Amino acid sequence: xxxxxxxxxxxxxxxxxxxxxxxxxxxxxxxxxxxxxxxxxxxxxxxxxxxxxxxxxxxxxxxxxxxxxxxxxxxxxxxxxxxxxxxxxxxxxxxxxxxxxxxxxxxxxxxxxxxxxxxxxxxxxxxxxxxxxxxxxxxxxxxxxxxxxxxxxxxxxxxxxxxxxxxxxxxxxxxxxxxxxxxxxxxxxxxxxxxxxxxxxxxxxxxxxxxxxxxxxxxxxxxxxxxxxxxxxxxxxxxxxxxxxx
Amino acid sequence: xxxxxxxxxxxxxxxxxxxxxxxxxxxxxxxxxxxxxxxxxxxxxxxxxxxxxxxxxxxxxxxxxxxxxxxxxxxxxxxxxxxxxxxxxxxxxxxxxxxxxxxxxxxxxxxxxxxxxxxxxxxxxxxxxxxxxxxxxxxxxxxxxxxxxxxxxxxxxxxxxxxxxxxxxxxxxxxxxxxxxxxxxxxxxxxxxxxxxxxxxxxxxxxxxxxxxxxxxxxxxxxxxxxxxxxxxxxxxxxxxxxxxxxxxxxxxxxxxxxxxxxxxxxxxxxxxxxxxxxxxxxxxxxxxxxxxx
Numbered sequence: 001x002x003x004x005x006x007x008x009x010x011x012x013x014x015x016x017x018x019x020x021x022x023x024x025x026x027x028x029x030x031x032x033x034x035x036x037x038x039x040x041x042x043x044x045x046x047x048x049x050x051x052x053x054x055x056x057x058x059x060x061x062x063x064x065x066x067x068x069x070x071x072x073x074x075x076x077x078x079x080x081x082x083x084x085x086x087x088x089x090x091x092x093x094x095x096x097x098x099x100x101x102x103x104x105x106x107x108x109x110x111x112x113x114x115x116x117x118x119x120x121x122x123x124x125x126x127x128x129x130x131x132x133x134x135x136x137x138x139x140x141x142x143x144x145x146x147x148x149x150x151x152x153x154x155x156x157x158x159x160x161x162x163x164x165x166x167x168x169x170x171x172x173x174x175x176x177x178x179x180x181x182x183x184x185x186x187x188x189x190x191x192x193x194x195x196x197x198x199x200x201x202x203x204x205x206x207x208x209x210x211x212x213x214x215x216x217x218x219x220x221x222x223x224x225x226x227x228x229x230x231x232x233x234x235x236x237x238x239x240x241x242x243x244x245x246x
Numbered sequence: 247x248x249x250x251x252x253x254x255x256x257x258x259x260x261x262x263x264x265x266x267x268x269x270x271x272x273x274x275x276x277x278x279x280x281x282x283x284x285x286x287x288x289x290x291x292x293x294x295x296x297x298x299x300x301x302x303x304x305x306x307x308x309x310x311x312x313x314x315x316x317x318x319x320x321x322x323x324x325x326x327x328x329x330x331x332x333x334x335x336x337x338x339x340x341x342x343x344x345x346x347x348x349x350x351x352x353x354x355x356x357x358x359x360x361x362x363x364x365x366x367x368x369x370x371x372x373x374x375x376x377x378x379x380x381x382x383x384x385x386x387x388x389x390x391x392x393x394x395x396x397x398x399x400x401x402x403x404x405x406x407x408x409x410x411x412x413x414x415x416x417x418x419x420x421x422x423x424x425x426x427x428x429x430x431x432x433x434x435x436x437x438x439x440x441x442x443x444x445x446x447x448x449x450x451x452x453x454x455x456x457x458x459x460x461x462x463x464x465x466x467x468x469x470x471x472x473x474x475x476x477x478x479x480x481x482x483x484x485x486x487x488x489x490x491x492x493x494x495x496x497x498x499x500x501x502x503x504x505x506x507x508x509x510x511x512x513x514x515x516x517x518x519x520x521x522x523x524x525x526x527x528x529x530x531x532x533x534x535x536x537x538x539x540x
Contacts, residue, residue: 054432056428056431056432075436076431076432076434077431077434077435077436077437080432080433080434081434085432086432087432088428088429088432091429091432092426092429093426093429094421094422094425094426094429094430095425095426096421096425097421097422097425101418105415105418105419105422105433106433108415108419108433108434108435109434112434153429153433156433157433157434
């Protein structure tokens with residue numbers, strides 16, 4: 001389970017806000033080329049976990065290794081520069097910037113700038129709607145367009161691994177399908193994924209393996225090969241007497 | 247003909263005023279737009295710039311000439327801007343009341359620097375030698391060549407600032423940080439480095455204004471106080487978060503001030519300007535070109 005081939009390895013990670021701990025020692029890994037899901041109710045630390053990995057929040061204890069190297073002491077921009085890219089939840093991006101401006105700016109680190117042309121072509125091919133609206137300002141975009149742009153921005157950072165935080169939040173089923181297709185296409189290029197989602201069907205359609213998050217800890221790991229059906233997961237997770245959700 | 251002379255006099259002196267205001271207020275506006283704080287030490291940075299230039303260049307100081315004066319001022323002001331950011335702003339970035347806290351800390355820095363200037367240079371009035379001597383006839387009105395230089399230089403400096411912000415990587419990064427610092431961080435922008443650059447740039451603009459105005463007005467430790475108040479009015483008047491609005495408001499206020507001074511005199515003009523600001527804010531709370539929500 002723990003080896004240097006893993007894209008991401010997290011050991012006993014603790015973090016929180018002010019006086020309260022949100023993550024009580026998280027342990028998980030994402031293998032090379034693996035797609036891993038994080039599932040669990042709101043307020044149980046999924047977003048905090050991603051924020052701590054990308055160092056928007058400072059970890060209180062524990063280790064985060066990316067491609068075999070510790071990154072838990074690095075500033076956010078250095079983590080992006082290494083290729084671990086976090087697409088945050090409901091990102092409102094840069095309200096007064098146009099789509100193209102935003103995408104070009106997002107190739108900010110030296111490595112991303114070197115790949116800018118190719119990545120820009122890829123993003124516009126993946127999301128033709130962004131190409132159509134290239135002069136439109138971020139603040140005027142619809143929820144779906146904004147989500148596409150958020151992922152596009154992540155791709156412009158030249159990711160070696162992507163962490164997506166609820167990319168389908170508030171979207172229609174049709175848009176969810178479109179995004180699922182795009183995300184599957186991205187990961188088919190060999191980019192490992194860590195995907196946070198509330199939509200169990202969406203997450204199961206995309207990942208190889210998934211973790212259930214409960215009160216700031218990993219409560220269970222589920223392999224895709226185990227063929228767990230949706231109802232079973234829901235029962236396991238929210239079912240009778242398993243946990244006290246006071 | 248008298249009518250034309252009068253109009254010319256008002257317009258020319260209005261544009262001279264507006265040029266100084268635009269240089270001064272753009273620095274203040276840049277810091278507001280990027281960091282979301284008001285730097286009340288912005289005026290005293292202008293004073294500092296003028297005094298440093300005086301010390302290096304004039305006969306009463308080291309007498310090294312104007313070029314040396316400007317060069318040292320540029321370096322000193324960049325340093326002063328960075329120092330203010332480090333000492334009185336940086337410790338509070340993570341604090342949710344950063345706006346209120348930095349009102350106090352930058353005011354404290356202002357008082358500290360103003361008294362420091364008084365201590366070092368004394369209260370005796372000083373004046374910089376003009377960069378260009380002589381007078382110029384401009385559309386039937388005679389003004390000093392130094393004021394003409396300001397009229398010419400201000401749009402050049404502001405255009406350079408605009409180009410930097412809209413075309414360069416760092417400049418675009420500064421705009422991004424102002425619009426959403428968290429999202430900027432996640433695309434690999436070193437936010438705190440851009441905060442420092444913003445402060446240095448803003449201080450540089452203040453210092454430049456000081457050098458230009460230091461030969462038109464007399465230097466005292468309070469040299470930058472009135473321009474700071476005007477710059478604050480302009481940034482609010484033009485609309486918070488809009489550099490274009492700030493620049494437009496600077497020239498507009500310059501012309502309005504010149505007009506009022508001509509017709510009602512200098513005693514009533516400041517109060518009338520505040521009245522105008524209140525009226526504008528009653529009908530357009532976001533200012534002339536400001537956004538409704540920052």
